[in-house]
Amino acid sequence: MQQQGNRFFFNVDWITVLIYIALCAIGFTNIYASIYNPDKSVGFDFASSYGKQLIYVITGLILGLSILLFDGRLFNVFAPFIYGVTLVLLVIVLFVGRNVGGNQAWIPIGSFRLQPSEFAKFGTALLLARYVSTFNPKFQDIKSIFIAAAIVLAPLLLIMLQPDTGSALVFLAFMFPLYREGLSGYFLLIFLGMIVLFVADFLVPTYILILILTTIGALFIYANKRKQKLIITTVFVTLIAIGYLFLVKVAYTKVLEPHQRSRIELMLGLKTDNKGAGYNVIQSQIAIGSGQATGRGFLQGTQTKYGYVPEQSTDFIFSTIGEEWGFMGCSVVIGLYIFLLLRLINLAERQRSTFSRVYGYSVACILFFHVFINIGMTIGIIPVIGIPLPLISYGGSSLWSFTILLFIFLKLDSNRMGFI
C-alpha cells in the first residue's frame, strides 16, 4: 500500500499543491470576513457561506488528490468523451437551467447546482491537447486553424447563449496555447485589434473611427510606398476593419436583446447604474483603496463588515482582501498567482508529451484570464465581467473545476517521464 501510494504521488509538484492550498485558505479566510457580522457571530456555522466553502475546499482537496490516483493516460483517451459530455451539459442547461442573475448557467441537482460552463473549460483543454498532440499541426494551414477554432468556439457560443459573456470570454485564453504551438502571432494582434475596435465602436462615433483607421492606413502606405504587396494588404485590412465596425453596430442593434445591450453598455461604462454593476465597481474600489498600505486588519474592514460591496464573497472577493490586508495583502495574492502561472508554464515546457504541454498552457492561460479579468474588474480597469477569482471566490462549481483543471495537469506532470 505504501509503495502504491508512493507510485501515485511520485513526482507530484508539491510546490504547486502548496500554492493551491494557500490560495484556498486565503479564499476561506476572506469569505469568512465578507460574511462576518459582528452582531451575529455565534461560533462556526456550517450553513453559512464560509461553512459551505470549507466543505468545498475539503472535498476539492479530496477530489484533487483522487485525480492523482487516476492513470494519466485516461485523460488523453477520454478527452473527446469528456468534451462531448460538457457540450451536452451546455445544451441541457439552456433548457433546464435555473435562471440565476439573468442567465441560465446552473443545472439544479437536488440542493446542489452544477455550473457546466466551469467544467467545459477542462473538457475543451483536454480535446485541444488531444488534437494538437495527435495531428501535430503547426497551424500554418487554414484547416488546422479551423479545427482548433471549432473546438474552442463550440462551448464558447453555447455559453454565450445562456448568456454568460464572462465565462465565454475565458475561452479566448486558448489562443495562447495555440500560439505556443505555432499559430501566427498575427492572430493575437488581429484579435486584440477586434476587441479594441469593438469597444471603441461604442465609445467613439463610427465616422471618427473610420477617419482614424483611414489615416493610419494612409500613413502606413506612405511609409512603405515602394512595397506594392504591402500596400494592397494594408488597403484590404483597412477596408475589413471598417466593414467590421458596421458589422458590430448592425449585430448590436439587430441581433442582441435589449437586456443584453444594456449589459454591454454598462460594461463599457456608457450607462451608469447606481444600484447595479456601476455601484459594485465604485464600492469595490472604495473598499480596496481604503485598505491603504497594510489594510484595516482581519474583520476590521468597515466596507466589508457593513456590507457596502455587493457580491463580495463571490466575484468581488478581492475587495475584502484589499480592504482588510491592504496593498501588502494584494501583492501577496497577486504574487502567489503570478508565481503559480509562471511555474505552470515552466512545468508545461518540461513535458516530453505535447498533450501535457498544450494542456498545461491551457490551464495557465485560463487561470491568467480569470485572475486578470476578476482583479481588473474590482479595481476598475476592466468592465464588470462576472467571473470568479480562481480558488478564492466563494462557490463549489468554480473551486472544483479549477481543482480538476489543475490536478489533471499535476497528474500529467508527474507522469512526464512516461509516454502518454
Add this chain to the structure above:
Amino acid sequence: MEQLFNRKYIIQGLFLVVAIILLAKLFYIQIVSDAAFVAAESNVLKKKFKYPARGAILDRNMKVIVQNEPVYDLMVIPNEVKSFDTLALANALEISFDEVRKNLKKAKAKSNYQSTPFSKQISVQSYARLQEIMYRFPGFSTQDRTIRHYPDSVAGQLFGYVKEVSQADIDKSEGYYRSGDYIGKSGLERSYEDVLRGEKGVVNTVYDARNTPQGSYANGKYDVNAVSGERLISGIDIDVQKLGEELMLNKVGAVVAIEPATGEIIALVSSPGYDPNILVGKGFGNNYMDFIVGNPYRPSLVRPIQGYYPPGSSFKPIDALIALQEGVVDPNTTFNCPGYYMAGNHKVKCEHVDGNISMRRGIARSCNTYFCHVFQNLITKNGMKNQRQTYQDWRDKVAKFGFGTKLDIDMPFERKGYFYNADHYDKIYGNRWGYTTVISQAIGQGEITATPLQIANAMAIIANRGYYIKPHLIKGMGDKKLVKKEYVTKNYVGVDAKYFEPVIDGMQDAVNSAWGTATLSRIPDIIMCGKTGTVQNPHGKNHSVFIGFAPRDNPKIAIAVIVENAGYGSTYAAPIASYMVEKYLKRAVTGARANQVEWMKGQNLLPPLIDPNKKPKLTKADSLSIKKTDSVKRVKDSLKIKSAVIKQSVSTKPVANKPAILNTKPETK
C-alpha cells in the same frame, strides 16, 4: 522548434506585465490617493449634530431678558420612508393630507439621504401624540431644538432676531454653518453671534449599507459634546427700557440712556418698535412682512444708531466748552441778544429777546444769539484770513465728542452722521467762505446731523466732565464677565474739567430755574441738568428734543430723547426723559407724575402719512439729490435756519457693515 520554445517568454512576459499593471493601479488607489479612504469613511460615517442652547442675555439687574424655549421639529430622511399611513400622520400633526405630501416632496427636493425638516416647531400636543405612533413611520424622527423667547416683549431692534442661515452665511462661515442652522441676523443676536451660539456637538455613528446604525465610531473618540452659548450681561435696565417704549408708543423717535461712568447703555428705544417674539420661529415670514416691512413708520430703521437728526440746541454746550478751552470767552462774557443775530446781512432768529446775556443764562435759555457770537469768536480767533484752517481745527475738536464718526456700539449697522470737513465747503464755495457761511452749525443745525446715540454720548461726556467710554450694550460675556478692551477705555475730549462747571450750571438752570426751558420736567429731590431742543424740520412739525443727565454730582444717567414732529422740546421730549430718569434712579415715578406718565403714554403724535397705503420710498439717489439741492440752497440763504434738513427721513437702508467682532483681547472688567 527552438523559435516556438521562445514563445514561452512572450507569454510569461505578458503575465508579468499584467501583474505589474494590476499592482500599479492598486498602488495608486491604496497608497498614493486617499480618495477611497475618505469615501469609505463617508460611506459608513454619519454625523449627527447636537445643537447647543443659545446663550441667555441678562439685564443690569440680572433679570433674564432673552432666553430659550424648547421646540420640536419633525425630521425625515426621504429614502428611508416606507409607505405609511398618511392620514394618521396628518392627524397627529394637525395638518392636511395634502400638506403631508407636499412637505415630503419638499424634503425630498432638499436631500434624499439626509435628515431634513418635515414639519417645524410642532406643538407639544402633536409631539406627545407622535411619540406613541412614531414606530409606524420609519424614516421620521423628532429633533428638539430651542428657539428664542423675549419675556418682556420689548426692544425688538435692540435684540435683533435669529433666523435660518442663508447660503451666503454658509459660504462665509468656512464650514461652521450647515443648511438648517440658525444665526443671529441683526441686533445683539448678530453682533454677539460668536459668543451666543456656543459650540455645536457632533455624534459620529457607523451605518451599514442598509443605513441601519451600527454603533459609535471609534468608541466616540471623535464625538464632541455641544457647548451651550455663553450668557451675556447687558447694561440695559429692562424696566426703564420698557417704560421708554411705552412712553414712546404712537410716537416716532428714539431714546438713548447711558451710564456716563461706564458707557453702559441703560435703555435704547427705537420707536415704533416691535415685540421681538413675532420674529421667532414659524410666523417669521408673515410677521416680518406685516409688522416690519408693512409699517409705514419703518421700525426696521434702528433710529438710535441709524436715524440722522440735527443735534440742535444740544450742540450749544459743546460750543461753550470749546470756546472756554480755547479762551475765546470766559464764563462771564456777555453778548447782547436783540432777538436775532446778524451774520453778514443774514439774520439768525432767537426765540427770545434776551438783552445782555451771560453764558449760564444763555445755555439755560438756549439763546441762539449768544452761541452765534461764541461761534464767530471761535472761527475768527486767528483772523478772518485763516477761517478755513480755524474751522477745520474746531471741527476736529468737536469730532472728539464723537460727532461724524461711529462710536462702535456693539450693534450692527451703526451709522456715523454728517459733520463736514473744511474741504467739503471748499468744493461748494471755493475759498470764499467763512463763519457766516457755516453759522447754522453754531446752533446744531445746517449740515451737521448726528444719531441719538452720538447726542446721548455727548451728554455723557459733559456728565463725566471731559471723557467718555464708548457706549455699549453688553458689559460682560460669559461666566468670567469678559468685556472688550475698547469698552473700558476712557476717551478724553480735550476740554479741562474746570470748564464744565459753568456749562453744567446753565444746564441745571434749564431744568431747575424759573427761567429755564424745561422747568416742567423737574424731578423731585433730584437735580437733573439738561437742555431742550426744538429741531426745525422743513418737512413738517419740529422735532421735540431733550438731552440731559442726573444727578448733577456723580451722574448716574445721561439721556437723549427725540420725538419726531412733536413740536417743542419742553412738551414731550423733556418729560419723557424725566420719567425715565426718575424710574432709573428711584425705581418708580411717584406722586402726580405717575398720572402724567399715563397721559404721556396715551399721546398719539404719529405724523400724518402722505398716502397711508404707500410708505415713502426714497432711494439712495434721492437722498443724495436732496442733500445736494439743500447745500446749494444754503449758499443763498444759509442763515435761514429753515434749510435744516432732517436726514433721518431719507436714511432708509442701513449701511451694510461688519458687526462688532471680538477681535480685541477681552479683559476682565
